Amino acid sequence: MYDLNFFLQQLSNGLTRGSIYALIALGYTMVYGVMKLINFAHGELFTLGAFFGYTLLVSLGLAGSLGPPMAIGISMIMVLGLVALAGHLLERVAYRPLRHSDRLAAVVSALGASIFLQNAIMLKWGAQYRAYGADLLPNVVFRIGDFNLPLVRLLVFAAAIVVMAFLHAFIHRTRLGLAIRASAIDQGAAKLMGIDVRKVIALVFVIGPALGGLAGLLVGLYYGQINYNMGQIYGLKAFTAAIIGGIGNITGAMVGGLLLGLLEALGEGYVSVAWKDALTFVVLIMILVFRPTGLLPERVAEKL
Amino acid sequence: MRKFLCLCLCLTACLFLLSPIGPAQAADQIKFGLMGPITGDWASEGQGMQRVVELLAEEINAAGGINGAQVVIEVADDGGAPRTAAMAARKLLTSSVVAVVGTYGSSVTEATQDIYDEGGVIQIATGSTKISLTGKGLTKFFRTCPRDDEQGRVLANNVKGLGFTKVALVHDNTSYSKGLADETREILKNIGVSEVYYDSIVPNDRDYTVSLTKIKAANPDVIVFTGYYPEAGLLLRQKRELGFDVPIIGGDATNNSSIVEIAGKEAADGYLFVSPPALPDMKSESAAKLMATYRQKYDSLPSSVWAVLAGDAFLVLVEAAKAVGPDPAKMSDWLKTGLKGFEGLSGSIAFDENGDRVGEVYRLYKISPEGEFVLQ
Numbered sequence: 001m002y003d004l005n006f007f008l009q010q011l012s013n014g015l016t017r018g019s020i021y022a023l024i025a026l027g028y029t030m031v032y033g034v035m036k037l038i039n040f041a042h043g044e045l046f047t048l049g050a051f052f053g054y055t056l057l058v059s060l061g062l063a064g065s066l067g068p069p070m071a072i073g074i075s076m077i078m079v080l081g082l083v084a085l086a087g088h089l090l091e092r093v094a095y096r097p098l099r100h101s102d103r104l105a106a107v108v109s110a111l112g113a114s115i116f117l118q119n120a121i122m123l124k125w126g127a128q129y130r131a132y133g134a135d136l137l138p139n140v141v142f143r144i145g146d147f148n149l150p151l152v153r154l155l156v157f158a159a160a161i162v163v164m165a166f167l168h169a170f171i172h173r174t175r176l177g178l179a180i181r182a183s184a185i186d187q188g189a190a191k192l193m194g195i196d197v198r199k200v201i202a203l204v205f206v207i208g209p210a211l212g213g214l215a216g217l218l219v220g221l222y223y224g225q226i227n228y229n230m231g232q233i234y235g236l237k238a239f240t241a242a243i244i245g246g247i248g249n250i251t252g253a254m255v256g257g258l259l260l261g262l263l264e265a266l267g268e269g270y271v272s273v274a275w276k277d278a279l280t281f282v283v284l285i286m287i288l289v290f291r292p293t294g295l296l297p298e299r300v301a302e303k304l
Numbered sequence: 305m306r307k308f309l310c311l312c313l314c315l316t317a318c319l320f321l322l323s324p325i326g327p328a329q330a331a332d333q334i335k336f337g338l339m340g341p342i343t344g345d346w347a348s349e350g351q352g353m354q355r356v357v358e359l360l361a362e363e364i365n366a367a368g369g370i371n372g373a374q375v376v377i378e379v380a381d382d383g384g385a386p387r388t389a390a391m392a393a394r395k396l397l398t399s400s401v402v403a404v405v406g407t408y409g410s411s412v413t414e415a416t417q418d419i420y421d422e423g424g425v426i427q428i429a430t431g432s433t434k435i436s437l438t439g440k441g442l443t444k445f446f447r448t449c450p451r452d453d454e455q456g457r458v459l460a461n462n463v464k465g466l467g468f469t470k471v472a473l474v475h476d477n478t479s480y481s482k483g484l485a486d487e488t489r490e491i492l493k494n495i496g497v498s499e500v501y502y503d504s505i506v507p508n509d510r511d512y513t514v515s516l517t518k519i520k521a522a523n524p525d526v527i528v529f530t531g532y533y534p535e536a537g538l539l540l541r542q543k544r545e546l547g548f549d550v551p552i553i554g555g556d557a558t559n560n561s562s563i564v565e566i567a568g569k570e571a572a573d574g575y576l577f578v579s580p581p582a583l584p585d586m587k588s589e590s591a592a593k594l595m596a597t598y599r600q601k602y603d604s605l606p607s608s609v610w611a612v613l614a615g616d617a618f619l620v621l622v623e624a625a626k627a628v629g630p631d632p633a634k635m636s637d638w639l640k641t642g643l644k645g646f647e648g649l650s651g652s653i654a655f656d657e658n659g660d661r662v663g664e665v666y667r668l669y670k671i672s673p674e675g676e677f678v679l680q
Contacts, residue, residue, distance in 0.1 A: 006517065006518075006521050009517045009546075010514060010517055013511070013513040013514045013517060014514070016511075016513075017511050122343065126347070127342075127343040127344060127347035128347045128348045128351075128562070129345075129348075129534050129562060129566065131537075131562070131565040131566045133565075133568070134541060134567065134568020134569070134570065134571060135568060139544065139545060139570070141545070141546075141547050143547065148546050148547045150545045150546070152545065153545075219510065223510045223511065223538060223541075223542075224537075224538075224541055224566060224567075224568070225510065225534065225537065225538060225566045227345070227534075230508070230510070233508055233509070264514070265514045268514040268515065268518070269514050269517065269518055272503060273503045273504055273505055273506065273514070273515050273518075274477065274503065274504045274506075276506070277506070
């Protein structure tokens with residue numbers, strides 16, 4: 001029963017799930033790296049992405065008028081832009097005024113923003129489940145023996161990997177990326193070197209939410225079903241992934257996300273579904289016991 | 305002078321203390337509570353319940369109310385969550401309702417039963433099928449929906465009747481879903497259908513491909529899923545995506561048209577479930593009338609049968625209040641002894657001494673390629 005094929009299938013199940021966790025985890029980790037703040041509203045920005053996508057593709061009927069591939073491309077770009085804007089506003093309203101106050105004040109503000117956004121989404125789009133429509137993506141399945149690999153899954157995985165590769169290159173190859181890395185290491189020193197730290201923070205709050213929003217759209221496309229409080233569970237899982245990988249470390253968030261997805265899939269597959277979360281979090285605790293700062297800890301010189 | 309002032313003060317204080325005691329309702333009004341999941345995961349059920357009950361109340365008020373008294377509906381949102389429900393129940397009690405219609409989920413109803421009982425108010429659950437809700441000695445608790453043991457029996461018999469021999473049982477660990485799964489499991493064992501898989505899924509997880517892969521490896525010829533429609537829709541969709549071609553048969557909590565929306569017509573095609581009959585399949589006159597007014601006002605039909613059973617709960621309460629007046633104790637006695645052969649929306653309604661509905665109501669449905677629910 002539990003043969004190689006079963007293992008491969010679960011591997012692909014886990015990687016799909018994990019790539020979504022990884023995309024969301026990036027937002028947590030980037031903000032933490034620069035501001036040392038957990039952006040609790042990040043899960044809601046992810047939900048916002050899913051609902052913007054719903055409005056574009058379903059309510060406005062973009063998918064019907066432009067054809068699915070074109071519509072999905074356009075809505076991806078628009079969701080990236082819109083959620084980035086939402087993230088920027090969030091930073092302006094909820095975090096920037098508190099930059100010089102107590103750390104705790106910012107955390108409370110983050111929680112407040114999360115509750116506000118979740119309720120706003122519920123009031124705007126309603127409390128019921130919304131469906132993206134099953135005919136948006138073709139149901140093409142590649143079969144290798146008994147092993148099934150749906151095209152949609154490859155697309156989700158590829159989208160996540162491409163975006164993460166771009167981000168990695170951006171952080172390590174460009175001057176703006178250098179500024180982000182410098183601000184993460186020491187904001188004071190970065191200021192002295194002529195880096196506008198305020199702009200860097202604003203930038204981080206544009207990139208992180210945009211990635212989270214994209215993940216929301218991907219969840220909508222892949223699973224087909226979204227609801228207003230989906231950000232809670234995904235947010236928690238992605239936050240866990242960021243911690244596993246070593247919060248503040250971008251590569252760590254990617255590794256952590258994929259690892260968490262795999263852990264869940266294998267735990268569910270080989271032990272029991274009911275015990276999945278318990279098992280996953282036992283592993284998390286073990287990782288933290290032996291490596292308190294996560295798998296790829298945020299060592300100052302290599303931060304971000 | 306001071307004595308006089310003191311006296312005045314005391315008298316006003318007495319007036320304040322005395323006045324709110326006893327039902328604060330006007331003589332020409334009877335208040336009923338409706339507790340349902342207006343928001344939350346099951347919001348479409350709750351909103352359906354509210355629409356149906358409010359439409360029926362309008363109709364009754366237009367026809368002169370209950371012996372001249374107007375019917376007032378107080379709505380409280382239980383959010384589909386036990387904790388919220390306890391607060392909703394207290395809210396309804398403070399607005400002095402005589403009886404409460406609701407609610408949908410068994411675990412949610414369970415959290416409020418004692419609160420209503422202590423408050424001396426009748427509660428008629430409309431979708432809570434868990435067996436142990438009745439039979440615990442609560443005299444004012446009723447339900448218009450059948451119990452899980454009946455559902456389990458019908459489910460198991462249909463599995464056997466359709467010729468399936470290897471069953472995979474999946475529940476979602478809620479008190480309703482696990483209860484029904486265990487009930488069905490027991491009966492299947494007794495009638496000689498073998499079980500090859502038994503496990504839960506986590507509601508709201510969205511990704512059930514891991515479970516489905518595991519089920520596929522167990523090689524059943526049918527999956528019995530006892531959870532709710534959001535997960536059923538995802539299971540159907542992901543099953544198709546994994547190229548896993550085995551029928552699913554579900555319980556009454558999947559009787560909701562959103563299932564087709566979530567799964568897509570192609571994946572939903574052939575899905576089987578047992579449920580009390582849907583509104584268009586109900587033969588009563590009142591059902592036809594409700595269908596017409598509902599369609600006129602909301603341009604659709606109630607998305608599930610549970611909303612209609614809330615209507616039934618409301619109708620029997622009105623009937624009881626007409627017969628013995630708006631007194632919870634008298635009404636609940638009358639519902640058990642005096643209510644005979646009353647034609648509700650879903651057919652004839654009567655209650656046994658536990659407050660359970662008498663008579664068999666379950667039918668087998670199948671989703672057609674067009675996404676319609678077809679009575680088998």
